[in-house]
Amino acid sequence: MIQTLTALAEPNRLAIVELLRDGPRSVGDIVDALALSQPLVSKHLKVLSDVAIVDRRVDGKRRIYALDQRRFAELDRWLDTFAELWAARLDRLQAHLDATGA
Template identity: 55%
Template sequence: MELSTLSALAEPNRLHIVELLSVGPLTVGEIATKLELRQPQVSKHLKVLNEAHIVEVRPLANQRIYKLRPEPFQEMDAWLESFRRLWEERMDRLDAYLQEMQKKT
């Protein structure tokens, strides 16, 4: 997973754009309307997301259609999996400890 993926998603408006695109492809204008942002602002955020390989753009007549690329999210999920296992193991140990303490009382 590239650091640029996390950096790109750290900005709240870009994260909102990703959330919108998780439902399906949208044009710049549709994103701007839904987020109540000016189109140049949305275009700037989409440029960052595109450079981070989070979205891909497809021109259609005079519009640009943006959609999410699955690969960055698959990479992020794989990276987070190691942390999930770590915390599950810790919670399992805590649960075992609490059950042992409960038996003693």
């Protein structure tokens, strides 16, 4: 989990992931969309691939990248472990607001 969060903490990698949220893209498409150099995009895609955030497939000379849904399912399960904590805090906030008439 730490590797996933560390990879996503870098702004360019997060931008790539957000771009891929809309569907698979080639490296060239990512370069054009984010106005980054091809070597920089490839470097970031390697990091994202190494931690299984993205999958790559070959289409002729193009490399097509897509999000790996399994990694995001794992992240979702991890975030769910905090849901009860936040629900309890929000319930206390609502009780406080109700008591103060806010």
